[in-house]
Amino acid sequence: MNTLEKTDHYILNTYPRQQTVFVKGQGATLWDDRGNAYTDFLAGIAVTGLGHCHPGVVRAMAEQAEKLIHVSNLYYTEPQAELAELLVQKSFADKVFFANSGAEANEAAIKLARRYFREKNDTGRFKIITMDKSFHGRTMATLSATGQEKIKQGFSPLVDGFDHVRFNDIQALKSRMDGSVCAVMLEPVQGEGGVVPADPDYLKQVRQLCSEEGCLLIFDEVQTGMGRCGELFAHEHYGVVPDIMTLAKALGNGLPIGAMLASDDAATGFAMGSHGTTFGGTPFVAAAALEVVKTVSDPSFLTAVREKADYFAHRLNGLKERHSSVRQVRGVGLLLGLELDAKQPDIVLECMKKGFIINLIQDKIIRFAPPLVITKEEIDGLVKALDALL
Numbered sequence: 001m002n003t004l005e006k007t008d009h010y011i012l013n014t015y016p017r018q019q020t021v022f023v024k025g026q027g028a029t030l031w032d033d034r035g036n037a038y039t040d041f042l043a044g045i046a047v048t049g050l051g052h053c054h055p056g057v058v059r060a061m062a063e064q065a066e067k068l069i070h071v072s073n074l075y076y077t078e079p080q081a082e083l084a085e086l087l088v089q090k091s092f093a094d095k096v097f098f099a100n101s102g103a104e105a106n107e108a109a110i111k112l113a114r115r116y117f118r119e120k121n122d123t124g125r126f127k128i129i130t131m132d133k134s135f136h137g138r139t140m141a142t143l144s145a146t147g148q149e150k151i152k153q154g155f156s157p158l159v160d161g162f163d164h165v166r167f168n169d170i171q172a173l174k175s176r177m178d179g180s181v182c183a184v185m186l187e188p189v190q191g192e193g194g195v196v197p198a199d200p201d202y203l204k205q206v207r208q209l210c211s212e213e214g215c216l217l218i219f220d221e222v223q224t225g226m227g228r229c230g231e232l233f234a235h236e237h238y239g240v241v242p243d244i245m246t247l248a249k250a251l252g253n254g255l256p257i258g259a260m261l262a263s264d265d266a267a268t269g270f271a272m273g274s275h276g277t278t279f280g281g282t283p284f285v286a287a288a289a290l291e292v293v294k295t296v297s298d299p300s301f302l303t304a305v306r307e308k309a310d311y312f313a314h315r316l317n318g319l320k321e322r323h324s325s326v327r328q329v330r331g332v333g334l335l336l337g338l339e340l341d342a343k344q345p346d347i348v349l350e351c352m353k354k355g356f357i358i359n360l361i362q363d364k365i366i367r368f369a370p371p372l373v374i375t376k377e378e379i380d381g382l383v384k385a386l387d388a389l390l
């Protein structure tokens with residue numbers, strides 16, 4: 001059996017895979033096993049922000065792998081402490097909990113929000129309001145939090161205590177707000193839901209409402225964080241600060257790591273033994289993530305992301321002007337979406353044939369989440385290919 005056959009035979013068939021075997025990556029380029037090169041406009045779904053096999057991250061991994069890969073969270077390790085300190089210095093937060101994925105980071109946030117009120121002897125506050133079309137993960141609690149019916153099918157009974165309201169609609173949120181709500185949880189830019197940014201006023205009003213009602217505000221920045229949107233965290237664009245934020249995806253540039261960041265006050269929800277995981281913040285992944293945070297948080301790096309993002313959006317808007325099949329271009333930073341007026345199931349494969357990797361969500365929205373090191377020339381190449389295909 002070849003790799004495709006073995007994969008389809010031995011691995012549970014839960015992913016709609018392209019018939020391609022990748023063997024190598026460097027920067028924004030991937031190579032398949034037939035030697036074909038592709039420019040990657042997906043970055044492992046917003047994961048390899050610094051590009052494939054980034055030399056600094058590879059060096060940090062290699063050096064740490066020779067020293068110490070894993071002990072346990074029953075002990076202290078230097079990379080974990082350094083990473084936590086840097087994340088706190090670069091964010092609103094005071095405390096960090098390390099997990100292994102976005103779903104796990106969100107699971108931690110959900111648990112923290114509930115337990116925060118139990119610590120205060122407020123047993124009535126347990127409900128978490130999330131948004132229609134949101135995506136928070138595939139564990140039982142995070143899929144219950146997710147506002148998309150299709151990913152919940154077949155898994156009932158779901159975890160109790162989640163409510164969903166229309167995104168960008170403050171009245172909808174107000175109408176469901178009561179003394180049973182412990183938190184509101186949302187993505188500043190909905191990723192899986194179709195690359196839909198929060199309206200600036202809306203996010204400010206959500207913050208105000210949560211403060212007035214005495215519940216916590218959780219930002220899921222699993223997809224939008226780590227420079228993806230042109231600031232280290234997307235919420236910085238909005239000037240709105242949450243109580244809890246979750247990160248994953250690009251934090252490890254490909255190594256599995258998630259993090260939940262909390263203010264000192266919100267963090268009081270967890271006490272000794274409240275939560276834990278074997279691999280969370282293991283020295284190997286923490287060393288890689290430390291290199292990622294140092295690199296991405298450099299102001300000149302973020303300025304370059306914003307410049308390229310503006311250029312990319314401008315070029316995509318040019319496509320919209322030329323092709324009536326393009327309905328809308330939207331997004332923030334290098335998380336961009338191009339909505340088509342009809343389903344285009346073949347566009348991903350057609351783009352691959354031209355040497356570009358893109359991603360289609362909701363059948364007709366092309367999501368672009370390239371490595372943040374993408375060049376203007378690479379953007380030009382993709383736009384030319386899309387121009388021909390559209």
Ligand code: PLP
Binds near residue numbers: 102104221
């Ligand atoms: N939250 C958001 C906003 C995401 O985009 C994702 C994944 O796409 C997740 C959570 C889940 O992350 P993971 O797949 O690492 O569990």
